[in-house]
Amino acid sequence: MTDEAVIQEGVPTAVQPRRRTWGVVVVWVLVLGFLALMGVGLLRSQQGPISVGARAPQFSLKTFDGQVYNTAAMPGKVVVVNFWASWCKPCEQEAADLQTAYQQYKDQGVVFLGVNYVDTEPEARAYLSRFGITYPNGPDLGTRVSQAFRIRGVPETYVVGPDGLLKSVKIGPFSSVDEIASAIEAARGQ
Amino acid sequence: MRRGLLLAAGALGVLALTMLLWAQPARAQAPTPSDDQVNVIARQLYCPVCENLPLDVCPTQACAQWRETIREKLALGWTEAQIKQYFVEQYGDRVLATPPATGLNWLVYLLPPLAFLGGAVILFRAVRSWRRPATNPPPAGTGMGSDPYVARVEEELRRRA
Numbered sequence: 259m260t261d262e263a264v265i266q267e268g269v270p271t272a273v274q275p276r277r278r279t280w281g282v283v284v285v286w287v288l289v290l291g292f293l294a295l296m297g298v299g300l301l302r303s304q305q306g307p308i309s310v311g312a313r314a315p316q317f318s319l320k321t322f323d324g325q326v327y328n329t330a331a332m333p334g335k336v337v338v339v340n341f342w343a344s345w346c347k348p349c350e351q352e353a354a355d356l357q358t359a360y361q362q363y364k365d366q367g368v369v370f371l372g373v374n375y376v377d378t379e380p381e382a383r384a385y386l387s388r389f390g391i392t393y394p395n396g397p398d399l400g401t402r403v404s405q406a407f408r409i410r411g412v413p414e415t416y417v418v419g420p421d422g423l424l425k426s427v428k429i430g431p432f433s434s435v436d437e438i439a440s441a442i443e444a445a446r447g448q
Numbered sequence: 449m450r451r452g453l454l455l456a457a458g459a460l461g462v463l464a465l466t467m468l469l470w471a472q473p474a475r476a477q478a479p480t481p482s483d484d485q486v487n488v489i490a491r492q493l494y495c496p497v498c499e500n501l502p503l504d505v506c507p508t509q510a511c512a513q514w515r516e517t518i519r520e521k522l523a524l525g526w527t528e529a530q531i532k533q534y535f536v537e538q539y540g541d542r543v544l545a546t547p548p549a550t551g552l553n554w555l556v557y558l559l560p561p562l563a564f565l566g567g568a569v570i571l572f573r574a575v576r577s578w579r580r581p582a583t584n585p586p587p588a589g590t591g592m593g594s595d596p597y598v599a600r601v602e603e604e605l606r607r608r609a
Binding site: 285292295343344345376377378381397399400401402405411 | 497552566
């Protein structure tokens with residue numbers, strides 16, 4: 259129905275502009291809502307790893323051996339969360355050092371958890387076997403853990419203190435056992 | 449008679465053993481899925497490590513491992529849907545080239561056609577208004593008629609005519 263027809267039929271002409279105004283409002287709300295969603299997504303993707311001092315995400319990890327570890331059930335312990343992959347060359351630099359540190363601290367209330375990021379199981383198992391890694395390791399199913407920690411790549415290591423707060427973040431491989439040990443000691447408050 | 453039965457049983461045993469040995473290599477020699485078969489599925493997947501690069505052309509070791517996983521699953525008789533579901537369970541929804549139509553993902557499917565339709569409506573109305581002839585005379589009290597200067601000029605022209 260045209261504007262002229264509306265006028266001829268005697269329908270108040272104010273109806274048309276009001277309808278048009280509502281249409282414009284709806285379109286703007288949709289556009290702004292969409293832009294807000296895009297903005298939130300962009301901000302989230304631009305965020306770096308969780309910051310030191312923040313509460314560390316809690317997660318459960320099913321290891322390659324089928325055991326389940328839940329960080330929520332580890333209060334009072336230092337938890338070392340290492341993200342790695344078998345295709346990651348820098349991960350190999352720190353693999354033996356992490357195992358040595360684990361042997362050193364396993365009876366001192368320190369938990370090591372290896373989170374295998376975007377990997378295939380046979381290659382991951384071969385990697386663990388090659389470096390003689392015995393601390394709990396499991397796949398990051400659905401990349402949930404790595405998304406919770408907002409990792410940017412591998413290797414990355416997060417040391418969580420006994421209070422559940424993040425004490426240190428290591429982007430890239432540790433260069434020595436001493437470096438791992440000092441991160442753990444700092445997390446223990448010693 | 450008894451010896452004959454024993455010979456027959458022995459022969460059957462040898463035959464069964466031969467068939468068993470023959471069957472084993474036959475199973476091992478099952479055709480390996482070709483690269484093309486693997487890539488049909490690989491091009492529908494994206495590795496989170498190499499963003500915006502489909503799995504079939506991604507050169508990294510991680511992606512090569514994924515393609516081998518697809519090959520293994522195909523060799524085991526898995527369907528395309530089963531393999532894609534396996535990858536979603538292992539690595540999350542974001543590995544899919546086509547996001548599943550759930551939750552906010554619906555926007556991906558709804559917004560482009562809606563925007564297209566909205567644009568088409570606006571264009572249609574604009575074209576229609578351009579083509580519509582201006583039949584209505586300007587209402588009284590507006591335009592040139594109301595200008596006292598123009599009125600005076602017209603009056604002057606009328607007087608001199």
